[in-house]
Amino acid sequence: MSSHMTAVELLKLGDKGRKRPFLNKHWPNILGTVFGVCSGIFINFQTRRPVFSGIYQHAILAGGFVTALTLLNKKRDAYYAEKDAVYKHYIELHPEEFEEKEPKKIGDLLEPWVPIR
Numbered sequence: 662m663s664s665h666m667t668a669v670e671l672l673k674l675g676d677k678g679r680k681r682p683f684l685n686k687h688w689p690n691i692l693g694t695v696f697g698v699c700s701g702i703f704i705n706f707q708t709r710r711p712v713f714s715g716i717y718q719h720a721i722l723a724g725g726f727v728t729a730l731t732l733l734n735k736k737r738d739a740y741y742a743e744k745d746a747v748y749k750h751y752i753e754l755h756p757e758e759f760e761e762k763e764p765k766k767i768g769d770l771l772e773p774w775v776p777i778r
Contacts, residue, residue, distance in 0.1 A: 668759040672749040689730035697723025 666674070684691075701719035702712050713719070752759055 667761050668752050669749075669756065672745070672752060689734050690727055693725075693727030693730045694723045697721075697726040700726070 698719050700722045701715070704718065705712055705714055
């Protein structure tokens with residue numbers, strides 16, 4: 662479907678009929694929790710205490726990592742949204758640079774083969 666669309670049509674399509682995959686939606690929560698708990702375990706290991714002692718420390722670290730990664734994800738999404746808006750604006754201002762060209766056939770790309778013996 663999208664291979665037969667022009668650049669302007671692709672940009673105007675937006676998120677219609679699409680949804681984000683599970684891991685794309687929840688990676689800050691999963692990764693933040695894993696990093697937080699593992700950081701707590703590492704700190705306890707380095708201070709020679711039982712691995713899960715001070716469980717509040719694990720929860721605070723996990724919450725901190727989840728918050729930081731969520732903010733980072735929102736900043737990244739805003740950056741890419743702005744980048745897409747700039748592309749869309751440029752394509753709308755210069756449609757002559759994005760005209761659909763006739764596809765080339767593989768036979769037109771290859772040079773004639775002459776065997777050398």
